[in-house]
Amino acid sequence: MKGGSIELGEVSKNASKRKGVKRGLSIMDFILRIIGGVATLSSAVAMATTNERLPFATNFVQFRAEYDDLPSFVFFVMANSLVCGYLALSLILSILHIVRSTAVKSRILLIILDTVMMGLLAAAASAAASIVYIAHYGNTQANWFPICQQYNSFCERISGSLIGSYIAVALFVIIILLSHVAISRN
Amino acid sequence: MKGGSIELGEVSKNASKRKGVKRGLSIMDFILRIIGGVATLSSAVAMATTNERLPFATNFVQFRAEYDDLPSFVFFVMANSLVCGYLALSLILSILHIVRSTAVKSRILLIILDTVMMGLLAAAASAAASIVYIAHYGNTQANWFPICQQYNSFCERISGSLIGSYIAVALFVIIILLSHVAISRN
Numbered sequence: 001m002k003g004g005s006i007e008l009g010e011v012s013k014n015a016s017k018r019k020g021v022k023r024g025l026s027i028m029d030f031i032l033r034i035i036g037g038v039a040t041l042s043s044a045v046a047m048a049t050t051n052e053r054l055p056f057a058t059n060f061v062q063f064r065a066e067y068d069d070l071p072s073f074v075f076f077v078m079a080n081s082l083v084c085g086y087l088a089l090s091l092i093l094s095i096l097h098i099v100r101s102t103a104v105k106s107r108i109l110l111i112i113l114d115t116v117m118m119g120l121l122a123a124a125a126s127a128a129a130s131i132v133y134i135a136h137y138g139n140t141q142a143n144w145f146p147i148c149q150q151y152n153s154f155c156e157r158i159s160g161s162l163i164g165s166y167i168a169v170a171l172f173v174i175i176i177l178l179s180h181v182a183i184s185r186n
Numbered sequence: 187m188k189g190g191s192i193e194l195g196e197v198s199k200n201a202s203k204r205k206g207v208k209r210g211l212s213i214m215d216f217i218l219r220i221i222g223g224v225a226t227l228s229s230a231v232a233m234a235t236t237n238e239r240l241p242f243a244t245n246f247v248q249f250r251a252e253y254d255d256l257p258s259f260v261f262f263v264m265a266n267s268l269v270c271g272y273l274a275l276s277l278i279l280s281i282l283h284i285v286r287s288t289a290v291k292s293r294i295l296l297i298i299l300d301t302v303m304m305g306l307l308a309a310a311a312s313a314a315a316s317i318v319y320i321a322h323y324g325n326t327q328a329n330w331f332p333i334c335q336q337y338n339s340f341c342e343r344i345s346g347s348l349i350g351s352y353i354a355v356a357l358f359v360i361i362i363l364l365s366h367v368a369i370s371r372n
Contacts, residue, residue: 069327072316108366115301115362119308119355126309127316130258134320135328141255142321144330169305176301180294183369 018185022101025182029175030094036171037087040121043164044080047073047128050157065147065154072127073158079124080165083117090114097182104183111179118172125165132159204371208287211368215361216280222357223273226307229350230266233259233314236343251333251340258313259344265310266351269303276300283368290369297365304358311351318345 047067067073093110097103135155138146148155233253253259279296283289321341324332334341 065327070325071319104370108370112363112366115304116359118301119304119359122305123308123312127312130313130316131320133257134317134330139256141251142330142333144320144328147328173302173305177298180298184290184294 019101022182022185023098025178026094026097026101029178029182030091030098032171032175032178033087033091033094036168036175037084037091039164039168039171040080040084040087041164043161043168044077044084046157046161046164047080048077050154050161065151067158070131072131076124076128076161076165079120080168083121083168086113086117101182107179107183111176111183114172114176114179118169118176121165121172122169125162125169128158128165129162132162205287208368208371209284211364212280212283212287215364215368216277216284218357218361218364219273219277219280222354222361223270223277225350225354225357226266226270226273227350229347229354230263230270232343232347232350233266234263236340236347251337253344256317258317262310262314262347262351265306266354269307269354272299272303287368293365293369297362297369300358300362300365304355304362307351307358308355311348311355314344314351315348318348 050065050067067077090110090113093106096106132155134144134146135151135158136146136148138144236251236253253263276296276299279292282292318341320330320332321337321344322332322334324330
């Protein structure tokens with residue numbers, strides 16, 4: 001209200017500085033989304049392609065281990081594919097945020113979708129992880145035998161495919177955090 | 187900048203209306219947190235107390251089914267207890283938001299913590315659910331037998347305890363959504 005030309009100059013300087021910070025955050029958001037997309041894609045592919053390899057690798061033709069024998073693994077592949085597709089689509093909004101750094105509503109929309117996707121991915125990764133644990137160590141109380149003693153390469157693949165999912169969950173936490181920082185700087 | 191007394195009056199009217207809406211949102215947030223806390227507490231208790239009952243109920247003294255036989259169930263109980271404790275503590279901030287509806291930073295802090303807790307709870311619920319599924323239906327490929335044929339009441343309890351967790355996950359989504367609406371109305 002008591003604006004002079006000097007103060008106005010400082011305000012616009014501050015505003016452009018803020019804009020620069022927000023643009024930096026948006027670019028980081030963009031990069032993290034690409035990494036997350038690659039991570040979930042590799043998880044989905046690693047899990048989904050295991051069914052083709054094993055019979056030849058271990059010669060258990062009558063006892064084939066395929067990812068779709070277990071519903072948790074099917075859920076894992078579906079969730080990772082969905083999140084990968086979502087991350088690819090969200091890049092459009094992410095680019096919009098780099099260009100127009102003052103957008104708030106689209107940021108909030110993205111945060112909410114990010115939150116839901118993070119929950120879905122965390123659920124899928126944990127569901128698969130708990131089955132992988134049983135596959136590795138079995139359970140004596142329930143008389144579930146550790147199938148990894150027979151299906152070595154299958155178990156290695158499914159264990160490895162979890163990593164990408166958990167990396168993506170961690171990236172989502174960072175992405176959501178960055179979005180909040182960007183919004184609170186308005 | 188060209189404020190007249192009529193416009194100023196409308197602005198303050200709008201502001202008080204906004205304040206009322208935000209207070210309503212904060213009160214809803216408070217109620218949802220209490221329901222979520224009760225849901226996670228009952229989940230944790232239902233899962234954790236199963237180990238005491240079964241031996242007497244089914245007379246399988248040598249084959250006792252306890253929740254801590256399976257690491258996924260231990261994780262489930264721990265995550266639910268943690269989230270319940272968090273929800274109880276978050277009520278303090280929630281009350282603060284009812285009293286001071288313009289607070290933004292504490293809202294963002296709460297949203298970020300909510301997001302992490304939602305991820306944790308979704309992970310725990312899904313990890314337990316995938317084991318419950320195996321317990322119910324087994325898996326012929328992996329030679330895992332459905333233990334629910336023997337442990338009836340144990341299976342009923344652990345299946346029921348999942349409900350509270352999933353309700354709490356759904357409540358978290360609503361809570362996060364409401365917080366975003368409250369912030370965007372600033």
